[in-house]
Amino acid sequence: MVAVGECGLDFYRADKVQDYKRQKKLFWNQVKFALACDKPIMIHARDAYEELLEILESAKREYGARLRGNAHFFTGNAAIAKRFFDIGFTISFTGVITFTKDYDEVIKAAPLDMIMSETDAPYVTPVPYRGKRNEPSFVKEVVKSMAEIRGEDEERLYDRLVRLMGNSKTLTGELAIYEIGYLILPSIPEDRLSDVVGAIGKVIAKEGGVEINAEAPFKWPLAYPMSKTIGASRYVLTDAYLGWIKFEVDRAKAPVIKAGVEKIEQVLRFLLVKAPRETTFTFAKAKAAAIQTFPMELPEDAVKENVIN
Known part of the structure; x- marks a missing residue:
């Protein structure tokens, strides 16, 4: 086992008022399981960053460096990203960044060693493959967009991301x-x-x-x-x-x-x-x-x- 997840909070379809306590309890159990196994957490959060970070920040104060992980399919703003960075969590971007500029400022400002690329295949297929089934190999288009947004050489960025993402030691604490x-x-x-x-x-x-x-x-x-x-x-x-x-x-x-x-x-x-x-x-x-x-x-x-x- 490399990590625990995806796990987190999701209020996209659920009623936050009615379902928060149940989801919070389940997520806390998942966090404790990850800590007990000394494994990182792969975070899923939808319409729930504020509530989720309150839980993670509290856990960080109690458990310190043992709590670590990545915020999968990040769609938050720069302030939310910084809160993840402050507790030692990385964030990852999908093919969405190839067809919207909503996250350009976050990508520009983020420390390179704290961001990752992903596809979330088979969904959110990146440009130029829109309309087709997404594939893991399309991650190169995500990296290409990240390089363009950051104004960096694509090969250099790819090399550094491969070192960080391709090596599970980044999250496992090695x-x-x-x-x-x-x-x-x-x-x-x-x-x-x-x-x-x-x-x-x-x-x-x-x-x-x-x-x-x-x-x-x-x-x-x-x-x-x-x-x-x-x-x-x-x-x-x-x-x-x-x-x-x-x-x-x-x-x-x-x-x-x-x-x-x-x-x-x-x-x-x-x-x-x-x-x-x-x-x-x-x-x-x-x-x-x-x-x-x-x-x-x-x-x-x-x-x-x-x-x-």
């Missing part, structure tokens, strides 16, 4: 979000920093990691001198380039990524930790706050590199 904060040697020319960051990214991608967010490196004084030995030389440093990358990857691959980054000579230090999906801290914000709170002039030797042979 994937985790990590953040790697790194220090790059200050002697690296600024026009070569992207090469070092790219090398870190390649280590992550090689193990199937998908980047969620990142902050470009910038130079900043270190709290204390650090050393790095390269070949026969030992470097004592008082500043470095700071940056970070947030990504999602199979938990088992984290040690492999750590070992790979350790081999990159231009990296002075780094820290690999589990992280929340939403980014609230950046070095740039911290730098601005520090400068505002503690105005200072850097000594001339603060940006120099000392070499001890």
